[in-house]
Amino acid sequence: xxxxxxxxxxxxAGDLVTFLRNQQVGPNVYPGxxxxxxxxxxxxxxxxxxxxxxNQSYHMVELYVSGPDAEKLLSYLGINSFKNFPVxxxxxWVPVTPDGYVIGDVILFHLEEDVYSLVGRAPAIEWxxxxxxxxxxxxxxxxxxxxxxxxxxxxxxxxxxxxxxxAMKVLEKAMGETPPDLKFFNMTTVxxxxxxxxxxxxxxxxxxGYELFGPWADYEAVxxxxxxxxxxxxxxxxxxxxxxxNTLESGWVPSPLxxxxxxxxxxxxxxxxxxxxxxxxxxxxxxxxxVPETVDGYYLTPWDLGYGIMLKFDHDFVGREALEKMKDExxxxxxxxxxxxxxxxxxxxxxxxxxxRAKFFEFPSAVYSMHPFDEVKCDGKVIGVSTWVGxxxxxxxxxxxxxxxxxxxxxxxxxxxVWGEPNGGTTKPTVEPHVQTxxxxxxxxVPYSEVARDAYADSWRQAGKGK
Numbered sequence: 001x002x003x004x005x006x007x008x009x010x011x012x013a014g015d016l017v018t019f020l021r022n023q024q025v026g027p028n029v030y031p032g033x034x035x036x037x038x039x040x041x042x043x044x045x046x047x048x049x050x051x052x053x054x055n056q057s058y059h060m061v062e063l064y065v066s067g068p069d070a071e072k073l074l075s076y077l078g079i080n081s082f083k084n085f086p087v088x089x090x091x092x093w094v095p096v097t098p099d100g101y102v103i104g105d106v107i108l109f110h111l112e113e114d115v116y117s118l119v120g121r122a123p124a125i126e127w128x129x130x131x132x133x134x135x136x137x138x139x140x141x142x143x144x145x146x147x148x149x150x151x152x153x154x155x156x157x158x159x160x161x162x163x164x165x166x167a168m169k170v171l172e173k174a175m176g177e178t179p180p181d182l183k184f185f186n187m188t189t190v191x192x193x194x195x196x197x198x199x200x201x202x203x204x205x206x207x208x209g210y211e212l213f214g215p216w217a218d219y220e221a222v223x224x225x226x227x228x229x230x231x232x233x234x235x236x237x238x239x240x241x242x243x244x245x246n247t248l249e250s251g252w253v254p255s256p257l258x259x260x261x262x263x264x265x266x267x268x269x270x271x272x273x274x275x276x277x278x279x280x281x282x283x284x285x286x287x288x289x290x291v292p293e294t295v296d297g298y299y300l301t302p303w304d305l306g307y308g309i310m311l312k313f314d315h316d317f318v319g320r321e322a323l324e325k326m327k328d329e330x331x332x333x334x335x336x337x338x339x340x341x342x343x344x345x346x347x348x349x350x351x352x353x354x355x356x357r358a359k360f361f362e363f364p365s366a367v368y369s370m371h372p373f374d375e376v377k378c379d380g381k382v383i384g385v386s387t388w389v390g391x392x393x394x395x396x397x398x399x400x401x402x403x404x405x406x407x408x409x410x411x412x413x414x415x416x417x418v419w420g421e422p423n424g425g426t427t428k429p430t431v432e433p434h435v436q437t438x439x440x441x442x443x444x445x446v447p448y449s450e451v452a453r454d455a456y457a458d459s460w461r462q463a464g465k466g467k
Contacts, residue, residue, distance in 0.1 A: 007269070009277035016261050016295040020371075021421075023285035026430040027367045028121075028254075030240030031146075032058030040364050043242035044393040050234030051164035053226055054243060056211075057155060057219065061146050063125045064156075065132070066115045067139035074108065074116060077128055079302055079319070081312035085110055088187040090200055094307055095124050098267055100322030101259030101299040103127050105307070109187070109200070119159070122146075122280040123258035130271050158219040161202070162226065163209035166233040171210060174229035179210075193218075193225030245364040245390045248399045251306075251336065251447035253387050257286065257371045259299040267318070285428055287369025289418040289436060290385050298373060303331030304403045306446070332384055332403040336448040337376065337417060339398040340440035347419060347437060359420035359434040361398070365390040368430040375418040376402050377438065383408045386417055392448070399448055400441070413443045 013019035033055050037043065046052045065074065075082045077095045085091065093108035104127075106120030118125055125143070132141045144156040162171060171179045174192045182188060182201035190199045195218040200211040214222060227235065238246075247254055260271060260281055275281060292298060302311050302323070308331070313320060347358040362368065366389045374386040384404030391398050400417060408415070420436040 004277035005273050006275035006277055006279055006282050007272035009282050010261060010272065017286075017291060017293075017297075020257075020261075020284070020286040020295065021291070022427045023283065023370075024427075024429060025283055025285045025370060026428065027365070028059070028244070028370060030059045030243055033237075033243075034239045035241045036239040037237040040239065040242040040245075041393045043236055043238045044245065044364060046234060046236035047164045047238070047246065048249075048394040049165070050236065051162065051166040051170050051209075051230060052236050052238045053223075053230070054161035054163065054238050054246075055223075056159040056161055057157070059146055060119050060159075061122050061125050062144040062156065063118045063128065064115070064142040064144070065118065065128065065139055066142075067137075068114060069138040070114050070116055073128070073131060073135075073137045073139055075315050076317055077131060078108075078317060079307070079311045079323070080108075081314050083314065087112060090185045090187060090202075092307075092310065093118060093124070094302060094310055095127050096302065096319035096323065097259050097263060098265040098319055098322065099259070099263055100301060100319045100326055102256045102302060102305060102307075103258045103260060104256060105305075109198075111198075121254070123260070126275060126279060126281075127258075127260075127271065130274050134270065134274065154216050156216060157213045158216055158222065159211065159213040160223065160226065161209060161211050166230075166235070167209040169233045170226065170230040170235050173232070174225050193221040195221050197222055242364060244367070245392065247388060248336075248390050248392050248401065249394065249448055251334070251401060253305055253334070253401055253403075255367075255371045255387055256300045256305060257284075257295075257298045257373075259296075261295045284370040286371045286373060287367075287421065287426070287428060287431070288372045288374040288386075289421060290373040290375045290382075291422060298371070300403070301326060301331060304334070306334040330406060333406040333409040334401065334403050334446050335409055335411075336444040336446045337386060337400040337402050337415065337441035338395075338444045338448070339400065339417065340442070341397070343439045344398045347439060350437075356435045357433075358437045359425070360432060361391075363391050364393070366398075369428060374400070376404055376415055376441075377418060378408050378413075378415045383415065389417075395448060397448075401446060404443070409443060411443055411445060415441050415443060417441050 078093050087110050090109045092105055094105045095103045104121055104124035106118045106124045109117045132139050175190055180188050187200045190197050197212050197214045202211045350357045375382050376384040376386055386400040386402040389400040416438040419439050420434050424433050425431040
């Protein structure tokens, strides 16, 4: 019996909102590292106060794209401009559907002439694989699958992130010389532990730092050299629990639902018939209080995610015509919501009763599905959605990243987050019986971290303007 396609699975599922909200998959997992090396509170504080080493070697997909048409294909599928994109540069690459809705985003590395790699969640990578396989492109693609989907105990590359105010001191000691002064998202090759290492000037937790990667065989030598170099500078290893919460301070939305479930464009139909029922789209889950009439209600535009700065109409790409029609419309504004401390305590204390309880807040990340969507209200009206929620020890606040009607995007304005799922909750194993409740929140800048707003002044992570 042939494997079920994504289209066949969706056809059998019926209502897609109900289907995705009841998928039996919890939030994204971070294999290969312990949940905590010390405790998540200290691990969070270290990226603001000293330095941290994130180990990203396990949980992301990497796709190599090479050949004479590699850049043409990437340009055709991405909203990004490819002007001034030489070897040793990287960018956040964003593909959209023919209807202009975001499929996902990954980091794109220009490694060599006509050789690129993409690193991140699977949807954007699968979209590229589909086009490479079915289109008339002179390219080769090689997928290096994430840890959870393999059993050979190794990958093509290790990948570490060195972040925090002491990151450069750690790197200098590990290298034995002054680190190169690179511009944001530029790369070079350095020597650590006697091994050549590709270094990307990057930031992840609202602090300056580097992403470091190289052949899997060099993993132990490079990791050990970094750990040894960091002993005098408070370098802290970060486990899976704290890792998933760093986005709260930096303002990146990890979880746009890939907008591939509907649409009659032949390209979308062909993708769903090409993709497996066990693909990311066929297995992921949605959670939260926001329940639109159709799955299209979860789709997001580049502007909703703050990616308008990346969108360039200087090339032909899939979705360009749709985005040109949308560009002058009103778009959601990405903000941070700082939840009211007393209201959060009220929700948390409900678990100490035998009566009605609110949805449990997990710490530090309170996300309980692959794609969280919670209603944001003002004066009883739904004005947007929250897509990530958790606790920041550095800020002493429960925060969410939200996208709201720009008419309400006034810093300091009070709104409310609808916490919990309707009707006692869905059948996801991460959802216990509970009742919905509203939590007061204050509209705040994104990124919430002042350091992140300053450090990323030239990227999409801008402070924004309140009314």
